[in-house]
Amino acid sequence: MTALVATPTGIWSREAVAELKRTSRLPQFLVPTVLTPAAFYGLFTLAVSKSPSPEYALGTLAGYGVFAATGPALFGFGAGVAMEREQGLIELKRVSPMPAGAYVAAKLVAAVATTALALTLIDALAIVAGVRLSAAAWGALTLLHLGSTIPFALIGFGMGMRMSGKGAVAMANALFLGGSVLGGLWIPTLMLPGWMRTLGQVTPSYHLGQLARGIVGIDTVGTTVGHAIAVAAMTAAGVAWSWTGWRRSPA
């Protein structure tokens, strides 16, 4: 029996467009996810220290950009996937001929697009506060910030395939806030107590934050290569965590 028939083209892009549409129609998700990081940055960096130096605004920009990427990734993937699984939407995809990768890629595109919106607001605030960077530095920083979505998305996806919607929301919150504090995204790592710094080293937030600080040329802990290796290893672990989650038998 001949079984192999041609793969239709364009599945991946159509899946991504549908996911972008869905995201744009969920303002209750989109608005807080986009506004929260910018509001925090505005409040803690600009408003609290009445007239922040551009250097200070730059240092916190590095961290808050990573923070902006964790929200869409952890909530869109973690909580979102868990809820879609509970509603039987993943089952719908699993019995269809859609490749699993198209589903993940589409959600990733939507998460990166959401991150891009949040970054636009934060970067605009930073410019208002007097931050000036070369075009190359802006480009590198933006790429890193957008790319920060990936490891968190993989962590979230693995969570979403294993946890209930409620459990995944709670866990996403813990990682979102905990990772940001321990990883030194809000308060620079060097100002944290020693035990928090040690704990923070297991979070992607810490290593991504340090890489971002390196790009804009402010003081970092450790080496760029070391942080890049840590991020790569955590991303690889995230791929395995996600893949095993997807392959799990539906309960």
Place this chain on the structure above:
Amino acid sequence: MSGDLSDVARLTCVSKRLGGRSVVAELDLGIRAGEVTALLGPNGAGKTTCVSLLTGRIAPDAGTADLFGLDPRRPAARRRLGVMLQSAGLPDVLTITELLTLQSGYYPDPLPLDETLALAGLTDLVDRRCAALSGGQARRVHYALAICGRPDLLVLDEPTAAMDRASARVLWGTVRALANDGAAVLLTSHDLAEADALADRIVVMDTGRIVADDTPAALRARAGGSVIRCRSRLTPERAASAPAVRNADMEGADLRIVTSDATATVRALLDTDTALADLRVADATLEDAIAALLSTQPERLAA
């Protein structure tokens, strides 16, 4: 059915444990083209597990699952498969048109959108978002998702559970037409009228095994004879010892007895229980036949 119809999907000596319990044991089941196969049995019989194995949602612990010659877990194997799941939801914020366009794009040679919409009775609802659909309308969208890729195997899990009778009859008509055009159809249902109306072949499962595999007519003939209903003080166990009784159980307040010789059974019953009342005798139905096969209460089937 003629023997030259080839299997489009097959479970071969498949065993599966879920949650520490054996749900399917050394089961063989082939699904043939051009035929509607109904999978019946009480809850926990293993019907859903068979469907999950054939559609690639789970892998067998032992034995093989085969879909168009491939492992059903491979997306390529599922390009000729359409599935209507009972438990699945719909993405709330997409419209029916958007959802069906997306799904059609997964298949190499999908039906034109208009045709899918017409077959599923959704033409008037195209721009409706899925969140705004009634239960029956949502089932019709699931049906549309299952047929939009011109499947060679259509799997329907409780297709008409939330539908009114009129919608159900329309759906039966289109399923029958697909089978007549050569598609294989696998149907699970609690509704024996549905199975009787649609199926060319009925496979009855109980506790992870196949207990019967035949045409509806042959199954009815196997049950034979008649069904006696009455009000009696006799327990089903006592009634089962009367002559010619195949099966006895309670149906609400009625004692219900399947027998191959109604006269002999009734005579014995009246002798044993002089207070017996409200006696009725009818021809055995498909439901009676299956209840006799399962030797359990028919309520389990209807649950």
